[in-house]
Amino acid sequence: MQVKILDTTLRDGEQTPGVSLTPEEKLRIALRLDDLGVDIIEAGSAITSEGEREALKKIVKEGLNAEICSFARALQVDIDEALKCDVDSIHLVVPTSELHIKDKLQKPPGEVKEKAIDSIEYAKDHGLIVEFSAEDATRSNMQFLKEILEESISAGADRICACDTVGILTPERAYEFYGELSKLKAPLSVHCHNDFGLAVANSLMGLRAGASEVHATINGIGERAGNAALEEIVVALYSLYDVKTNINTKMLYETSKMVARLTGVYIQPNKAIVGENAFAHESGIHVDGILKKAETYEPITPELVGRKRRFVMGKHIGSSALKEKLEEFDFKVDEKQFKQIFERVKNLGDMGKCVTDVDLQAIAEDVLGIVEDKMVNLEEVTVVSGNKLTPTASVKLRINEKEILEAGVGVGPVDAAIVAIKKSLEDFADIKLEEYHVDAITGGTDALIDVIIKLRYKDKIISARSTQPDIIMASVEAFISGVNRLLANEKKKKT
Known part of the structure; x- marks a missing residue:
C-alpha cells in the first residue's frame, strides 16, 4: 500500500489566525513541498483574491511534479477563476451536514446536491481533475452522505473526501466511518482537524480503514487547533505501519523550519518529530x-x-x-x-x-x-540597529593581553558583531565562519537561543555553541569560544 499526500499548508494552513502569505512566500513553500515529495499541493483558493490568483499562477508556471490544486465551492465563478490559473485540479467542497445546509446555506438538501453535481460536471467538461469533499461529513446523515458521494462519482469525480471539519472523530469511530465510505467505488481521502488533539490518530485510522490519501499541513497549522500534521503522519506510517509515501523524510525538519519562519507560527519545543526537544x-x-x-x-x-x-x-x-x-x-x-x-x-x-x-x-x-590557553577574551560589545540605521557593532577584545577596539557593519546586528570580531582578529589569525545555525529552544520573548557555528582555521574545522536569551551575545560567545579552541589547537601543534 502507498498513501498519497495532499498538502494543504497553503490553503487550510494559511487559514491559521494571523497568517497571510505573499505570492512569493507561497511559491517558496510550494517549491519546497514539491522537493519534499508531496503528491498534491492545494496551493490556495483562486476566488479569494488577486494575490491568491497570482500565487497559483506562479506555482503552476514552475512545472512541478506535484499536482497543483485550487479550493473551490460549488459555484461556476470559483471554477472559472481556478481555470484561469491553469491549475491541474480543484478541491470542490460542499457542506453535507444538516447544520451546515439548513443554518449556513439555508437551502434544501436536494438543491445542494444538484449544485454539487452540476459543478463536478462543469469542471470535468473543462479538463480539471476533481476531488470532491463533503464538508462536516462526520456530523452528516450517513445515508445522505453516501448518496451525494455516490452521485459525485457518477458525475465524474476522480476522488472523494470526507472532512472531519470540527475534529469530533475518535480513532475508533474514524475506523468505522472511513471504513464504510471506502466501500464506494472511488479513491477516498481523509481530512481531519485537531480540535481534540486526535487529527493524526484519526487520519491513521482512516487510512487503515481503506482510504488511500490523506490531507495534512506542515507542523499541523490550520484554523483553531489546526490540521493533521504531515510530518507526524508520514513518520508514523513509515515507522509504525510500514506504509510508504513519496515523502523524503530527511527534508521534514528543514521544511518545518521554513514554514514556521514564513508563517510566524511558533513550533512548541516538545512537538513530535520537528520540535527542538524531540531528540x-x-x-x-x-x-x-x-x-x-x-x-x-x-x-x-x-x-x-x-x-x-x-x-x-x-x-x-x-x-x-x-x-x-x-x-x-x-x-x-x-x-x-x-x-x-x-x-x-x-x-x-x-x-x-x-x-x-x-x-x-x-x-x-x-x-x-x-x-591561560584562552587567548581571546571579550571585554565589551555594543550594537546599534534600527529601522533606518545600518546595523553597527563595536567590540573590545583582549588578545594575548593586548586590548583591541574594532567596529563593523552588517546586514543585521549579529552580522555586524561578527564582522567587528573578525576585523579584531585579522592580525592574529584568518578565521572563517563556515556555518551558522540558530534555534529558539524555549518559548516566549525571553526564549533561550541556541547558536551553533562552524569555524575554519587553516585545515582545522571546529564547532562551537552557546545558549543565551540574547541572540547577539550567544552568537558572539559561540564565535569567540570557537576561536579560542582553534588557536589552542594550533598552539598544541607547535609545542
Whole structure:
C-alpha cells in the first residue's frame, strides 16, 4: 500500500489566525513541498483574491511534479477563476451536514446536491481533475452522505473526501466511518482537524480503514487547533505501519523550519518529530542508554527526519553524557577532576541555568588549570540597529593581553558583531565562519537561543555553541569560544 499526500499548508494552513502569505512566500513553500515529495499541493483558493490568483499562477508556471490544486465551492465563478490559473485540479467542497445546509446555506438538501453535481460536471467538461469533499461529513446523515458521494462519482469525480471539519472523530469511530465510505467505488481521502488533539490518530485510522490519501499541513497549522500534521503522519506510517509515501523524510525538519519562519507560527519545543526537544536528552539514565544503544530511548533515528541528536547539560545530566562532552572538547580528566566538573555542572543546573558548551569549557579549563590557553577574551560589545540605521557593532577584545577596539557593519546586528570580531582578529589569525545555525529552544520573548557555528582555521574545522536569551551575545560567545579552541589547537601543534 502507498498513501498519497495532499498538502494543504497553503490553503487550510494559511487559514491559521494571523497568517497571510505573499505570492512569493507561497511559491517558496510550494517549491519546497514539491522537493519534499508531496503528491498534491492545494496551493490556495483562486476566488479569494488577486494575490491568491497570482500565487497559483506562479506555482503552476514552475512545472512541478506535484499536482497543483485550487479550493473551490460549488459555484461556476470559483471554477472559472481556478481555470484561469491553469491549475491541474480543484478541491470542490460542499457542506453535507444538516447544520451546515439548513443554518449556513439555508437551502434544501436536494438543491445542494444538484449544485454539487452540476459543478463536478462543469469542471470535468473543462479538463480539471476533481476531488470532491463533503464538508462536516462526520456530523452528516450517513445515508445522505453516501448518496451525494455516490452521485459525485457518477458525475465524474476522480476522488472523494470526507472532512472531519470540527475534529469530533475518535480513532475508533474514524475506523468505522472511513471504513464504510471506502466501500464506494472511488479513491477516498481523509481530512481531519485537531480540535481534540486526535487529527493524526484519526487520519491513521482512516487510512487503515481503506482510504488511500490523506490531507495534512506542515507542523499541523490550520484554523483553531489546526490540521493533521504531515510530518507526524508520514513518520508514523513509515515507522509504525510500514506504509510508504513519496515523502523524503530527511527534508521534514528543514521544511518545518521554513514554514514556521514564513508563517510566524511558533513550533512548541516538545512537538513530535520537528520540535527542538524531540531528540534532546538530559536525563542521565536516558543519555547513558542512548550512548550504549540509541534505540533504548529513541523510537526513530534523528537522521531519518533530517535532525541531529542533542545532549543537554543540566541538573539531570549523568556521568556518561558529561564524559562524552568532555571527550568531544578534547579534555583529559582524572577521576577527581571529573567529579569536580560534574558537581559544578549539577550546581549550575540547580540554580536553574542551562549549562552551555561554553560554560562547560570554562568549568573544565578552570578545574584543569588551563585558563591561560584562552587567548581571546571579550571585554565589551555594543550594537546599534534600527529601522533606518545600518546595523553597527563595536567590540573590545583582549588578545594575548593586548586590548583591541574594532567596529563593523552588517546586514543585521549579529552580522555586524561578527564582522567587528573578525576585523579584531585579522592580525592574529584568518578565521572563517563556515556555518551558522540558530534555534529558539524555549518559548516566549525571553526564549533561550541556541547558536551553533562552524569555524575554519587553516585545515582545522571546529564547532562551537552557546545558549543565551540574547541572540547577539550567544552568537558572539559561540564565535569567540570557537576561536579560542582553534588557536589552542594550533598552539598544541607547535609545542
